Amino acid sequence: xxxxxxxxxxxxxxxxxxxxxxxxxxxxxxxxxxxxxxxxxxxxxxxxxxxxxxxxxxxxxxxxxxxxxxxxxxxxxxxxxxxxxxxxxxxxxxxxxxxxxxxxxxxxxxxxxxxxxxxxxxxxxxxxxxxxxxxxxxx
Ligand SMILES: CC(C)(COP(=O)(O)OP(=O)(O)OC[C@H]1O[C@@H](n2cnc3c(N)ncnc32)[C@H](O)[C@@H]1OP(=O)(O)O)[C@@H](O)C(=O)NCCC(=O)NCCS
Numbered sequence: 786x787x788x789x790x791x792x793x794x795x796x797x798x799x800x801x802x803x804x805x806x807x808x809x810x811x812x813x814x815x816x817x818x819x820x821x822x823x824x825x826x827x828x829x830x831x832x833x834x835x836x837x838x839x840x841x842x843x844x845x846x847x848x849x850x851x852x853x854x855x856x857x858x859x860x861x862x863x864x865x866x867x868x869x870x871x872x873x874x875x876x877x878x879x880x881x882x883x884x885x886x887x888x889x890x891x892x893x894x895x896x897x898x899x900x901x902x903x904x905x906x907x908x909x910x911x912x913x914x915x916x917x918x919x920x921x922x923x924x
Contacts, residue, residue: 787836787869789876791829792820792843799840800833807859815924819857823847832876834860834869844873846880853881853889858900874907892916 792800801816810816823831823845830846841864845857855877860869881889890912893900 787834787841787864787872789832789834789873792824792831792833794824796833796840797821800843803840803843803859803861804857806862809857809859818924819845830877830880832873834873836864842869842873844870844877846877848881848884848886853877853884853886855889855891858891870903871907 797817797820800820801810804810804816820831826847828848830848832844832846833840834842842860843857844855847854847856855874858870858873878889891904891909893904
């Protein structure tokens with residue numbers, strides 16, 4: 786059994802290790818900075834799944850007043866295909882609906898084909914948009 790709860794400061798090191806294991810980090814990004822920025826938002830939308838006092842999965846959610854967002858969905862490899870990511874998605878969807886959020890979306894790196902199948906079976910569809918980005922603060 787596992788529980789889902791908002792992230793706490795004590796989880797940071799484990800979360801970074803999990804993201805590295807799941808290949809979600811990139812050399813030009815600093816995961817600790819991403820985590821601390823998000824914790825400061827205090828919106829309880831950055832969720833972790835915990836089993837036997839260990840963080841085994843994450844989902845960094847957000848709501849910008851127009852769209853809900855999902856980032857950093859990751860499950861420890863040995864706990865994959867047990868429904869944990871599905872439970873995290875269902876949990877964030879409930880939280881977003883309770884905030885009045887009408888639509889949730891996410892970005893997938895082009896090379897990450899497996900995760901697209903995961904999202905499609907949860908009724909996510911391709912928005913067919915090009916995502917542009919610009920860095921405002923060099924970390
Ligand atoms: C994608 C990921 C989060 C899925 O987590 P999970 O807990 O294993 O997912 P679930 O057990 O809830 O999967 C539910 C269903 O999604 C589909 N699915 C999950 N992983 C899949 C994969 N790798 N390939 C194809 N379909 C997949 C299956 O239909 C699965 O049901 P089944 O196990 O009965 O066949 C996990 O594989 C992961 O952490 N990957 C590495 C990190 C990553 O790429 N994150 C996404 C960043 S955008």
